[in-house]
Amino acid sequence: MPQSEQKLIHTFSALADIGQEVAHKYNFHEMIRTSFHLLLGSLAIMRGGIARYSRFGHELNFLAVRGLGDDFPVSASIDPADEREFLTAGMSAIEVSQAKMLIFFQRYQPFVEKKGIELIIPMIVHDELVGLVMLGEKASGEPFNSADRAIVQAMARHIGVGIYQRNLLAELERKAEQNRRLYEEMRLTYADTVKSFAAAIDYKDKYTEGHSVRVGKYSELIAKSLGWSEERVEGVAVAGYLHDVGKLTVEKRIINSPTRINAKESAELSKHPVVGYDILLPIHHPYTDVPLAAKYHHERLDGRGYPDGLRDDQIPYIAKIVNLADSFDAMTTNRPYKARRPAHEVIEDLQRNSGKQFAPELVTALCEGMLDELEGGSEDKSFRRLLGREYMEAEGIIPMLRNALNGINATGSLTLIASE
Amino acid sequence: MSITQEADIRREGETAVVYANEYLNKITGEKIERECRDKIAAGCSRLLVSFRDTEIVNSIGISILLGVIDAASGANAEVVFTDVNPDTAHLFETLGLSRHARIVTA
Numbered sequence: 029m030p031q032s033e034q035k036l037i038h039t040f041s042a043l044a045d046i047g048q049e050v051a052h053k054y055n056f057h058e059m060i061r062t063s064f065h066l067l068l069g070s071l072a073i074m075r076g077g078i079a080r081y082s083r084f085g086h087e088l089n090f091l092a093v094r095g096l097g098d099d100f101p102v103s104a105s106i107d108p109a110d111e112r113e114f115l116t117a118g119m120s121a122i123e124v125s126q127a128k129m130l131i132f133f134q135r136y137q138p139f140v141e142k143k144g145i146e147l148i149i150p151m152i153v154h155d156e157l158v159g160l161v162m163l164g165e166k167a168s169g170e171p172f173n174s175a176d177r178a179i180v181q182a183m184a185r186h187i188g189v190g191i192y193q194r195n196l197l198a199e200l201e202r203k204a205e206q207n208r209r210l211y212e213e214m215r216l217t218y219a220d221t222v223k224s225f226a227a228a229i230d231y232k233d234k235y236t237e238g239h240s241v242r243v244g245k246y247s248e249l250i251a252k253s254l255g256w257s258e259e260r261v262e263g264v265a266v267a268g269y270l271h272d273v274g275k276l277t278v279e280k281r282i283i284n285s286p287t288r289i290n291a292k293e294s295a296e297l298s299k300h301p302v303v304g305y306d307i308l309l310p311i312h313h314p315y316t317d318v319p320l321a322a323k324y325h326h327e328r329l330d331g332r333g334y335p336d337g338l339r340d341d342q343i344p345y346i347a348k349i350v351n352l353a354d355s356f357d358a359m360t361t362n363r364p365y366k367a368r369r370p371a372h373e374v375i376e377d378l379q380r381n382s383g384k385q386f387a388p389e390l391v392t393a394l395c396e397g398m399l400d401e402l403e404g405g406s407e408d409k410s411f412r413r414l415l416g417r418e419y420m421e422a423e424g425i426i427p428m429l430r431n432a433l434n435g436i437n438a439t440g441s442l443t444l445i446a447s448e
Numbered sequence: 449m450s451i452t453q454e455a456d457i458r459r460e461g462e463t464a465v466v467y468a469n470e471y472l473n474k475i476t477g478e479k480i481e482r483e484c485r486d487k488i489a490a491g492c493s494r495l496l497v498s499f500r501d502t503e504i505v506n507s508i509g510i511s512i513l514l515g516v517i518d519a520a521s522g523a524n525a526e527v528v529f530t531d532v533n534p535d536t537a538h539l540f541e542t543l544g545l546s547r548h549a550r551i552v553t554a
């Protein structure tokens with residue numbers, strides 16, 4: 029084949045390959061290195077370099093160099109006046125002989141001249157300088173002609189697009205990281221707000237000090253025992269913390285009554301789930317169903333709960349969890365008219381009411397959580413911390429819990445045992 | 449033809465013999481340049497690049513060969529391209545590589 033034709037094919041293959049390279053290579057540095065080889069090899073250019081431009085530091089950083097020697101600076105600063113000059117030049121190759129007025133050139137003249145750099149090509153994408161390509165002499169010793177310049181400009185444009193894409197990606201990653209941090213901060217702020225709300229609710233009720241916080245914790249432990257994701261567990265915990273928020277509007281005298289309250293007072297107190305729902309509904313929660321948990325945490329599977337007397341599958345699942353956690357705390361703490369009940373009685377009660385008040389699989393989850401902690405299967409000491417060590421480690425608890433779990437496993441549901 | 453990704457290079461006295469194979473045309477060919485630099489640093493004064501198993505040389509290959517030439521010129525070492533087929537020899541001629549390395553056709 030004639031030499032000129034062979035050279036043309038060689039050069040155009042390089043141009044085609046560089047397009048492929050920029051479009052498809054995932055690894056940025058490998059893309060740059062390969063493109064650099066294609067660029068030098070297309071016209072057999074002896075030396076050169078590709079530098080990426082950082083607009084923030086007005087700095088050029090060399091990504092690939094060949095034949096420029098060890099003393100060539102890996103980064104170089106660019107004057108804003110030069111940046112404007114390069115933007116004006118567009119993607120046209122600048123002959124070094126015409127670049128002498130650039131501050132950049134004056135600063136790095138010894139390197140540029142000593143290394144025989146002949147062309148400087150600014151890489152400009154969307155009116156933005158993304159880098160420079162510098163090219164030294166060709167192996168043939170011939171000067172770059174207009175066709176050569178057109179080829180290297182086209183190749184530099186491809187490489188510029190590759191750098192531009194990389195910059196966009198880096199910017200996107202930075203924004204995503206910023207968002208992630210912002211979200212994390214918001215989540216923490218929300219968690220703090222929830223906890224201070226819980227403290228405010230509990231402060232009003234001197235007999236059940238710490239109730240909301242404990243219900244939050246028990247709800248969390250049940251959800252964890254169910255194997256839920258971290259985010260869902262957090263959501264359930266929040267629902268637990270806030271379930272009694274409606275009590276903020278109930279008269280303190282009624283809440284703190286040392287004796288059983290009368291029918292009127294009871295009716296007043298019974299409004300707290302709906303009031304809680306009304307308080308929580310307008311708030312934007314990062315988790316779903318928090319207002320519903322407040323509204324339905326006194327509903328029972330058998331329909332004998334309030335405010336709506338919902339039955340089993342009509343009750344939101346999150347409300348069932350909070351209901352169990354709420355009742356569990358009521359049974360295991362001292363109340364003004366009722367002393368705390370011993371552990372074995374509590375377990376019996378859970379069994380008896382499974383399928384009536386409580387969802388059986390949730391009773392299972394709660395018992396499993398406790399058993400897991402007692403038998404050392406989990407590092408968590410939450411139950412011990414919440415209930416006290418002696419209470420949790422009372423004699424016969426482990427067999428009782430096992431027995432309760434067997435009952436569920438044997439029948440598939442505790443409902444049968446409970447209804448006998 | 450070698451199927452390994454390692455550069456096929458051996459040293460015979462002052463001469464290092466490199467087989468360009470097919471990986472010369474890929475980014476893995478950078479290994480050839482590195483090996484040649486190492487051999488020159490170790491005292492080789494002659495680099496023999498064999499194109500016995502190389503059908504064509506693309507732009508990446510040319511760039512890597514220029515790297516070999518660059519390495520040799522810094523140490524005044526001689527570069528010889530051997531077993532070069534006529535098409536490739538023409539290409540080396542047109543691109544000017546023949547000014548920097550002796551070409552011996554197959």
Ligand SMILES: [Fe+2]
Pocket residue numbers: 271272300325326354
């Ligand atoms: Fe309540």
Ligand SMILES: [Fe+2]
Pocket residue numbers: 239243271272354
């Ligand atoms: Fe409660």
